[in-house]
Amino acid sequence: MYIIAGLGNPTAQYEGTRHNVGFDVIDVIAKQYNISVDVRKSRAFIGKGMIEGQKVILVKPQTYMNLSGESIRGLVDYYKIDPENELVVIYDDVSLDVGQLRIRKKGSAGGHNGIKNIIAHLGTQIFPRIKVGVGEKPKKYDLADYVLGHFSKGEKEQMEEGYHNAMRAVELMLTGRIDEAMNEYNRKVTPKET
Template sequence: MYIIAGLGNPTMQYEGTRHNAGFDVIDALADKYNISVDGRKNRAYIGKGIIEGQKVLLVKPQTYMNLSGESIGGLVDYFKIDEEQDLIVIYDDISLSPGQIRIRKKGSAGGHNGIKNIIAHLGTQVFPRIKVGVGEKPKKYDLADYVLSHFTKAERKEMEEGYQKAIQAVEKILAGEMEAAMNEFNRKVKPKEA
């Protein structure tokens, strides 16, 4: 079984913010594959289903972003999965343009507190992840304020396209095509002219 975890913050006030891009991808996956993510386990909303012939557990931790590892680490232990192969973490990245995605097999937290906490709880930074671009923080903007801000209408359209790319990436990874997914989605995309 695979655990596919999207990161975000619970409660209505954070819905649709940049930091909740991971939750938005999980919602889009759940819609496409008709998976109800309404079960509760280990401080997360979960939903079991099948994607690309693989059993999956879709996960939305409810611990708030900075404590994501508490929830995900517990689920990895409970379901006895191999996090180096069978865990996929999806989260926002401010170094990528809105809707651009990047896939990694492993890596550091890169300043992302949710990933930092997951690494601390798993004891490894070797686990697949899909970063979803939410746009670069404007100068003079506080980082926390920026990631908790909402998308513009134009950005929202790019994000919807990005969520579809993230779904395609998940499908390829589950089909055993990690390298193909990386080759397809990790290309540099020029930012659109304003």
């Protein structure tokens, strides 16, 4: 069984913000695989289903980003998941272009407070993750204001493509093909002409 966790902040005011792309990817996966993510457990909304022949639990922690680890740790313990092999965390990254993915088997938090909290609660930084680019913060912008801001119309289209690529990466990862996912999606995407 796998836990696929998308990070974000609860409540309507954060919907569609850069910081909530993890939730948005979970929504795309849930829709594609007809999984309802509406059961409350361990301070999260979860939904159980099957993807690529694997049992999965889709997770949207409701703890607010900085405490994501509390929710994830509770679910990892309850379902006896091995984080190093059976957990995938999806979250925003300001160092990547809009819609660009970076898949990693492990790594530091890289300044991301949600990941920092997950590492602290799991006691390891070895767990697969998918970073979804939300674009670099403009100079003079406050980082918190930037990640809690919304995408432009053009950016939304790029993000939609990024969400679907993230879903395809999850499909590969669930069948033991994380290296293939990394080769496919860790390369620079050239923006389409508008």
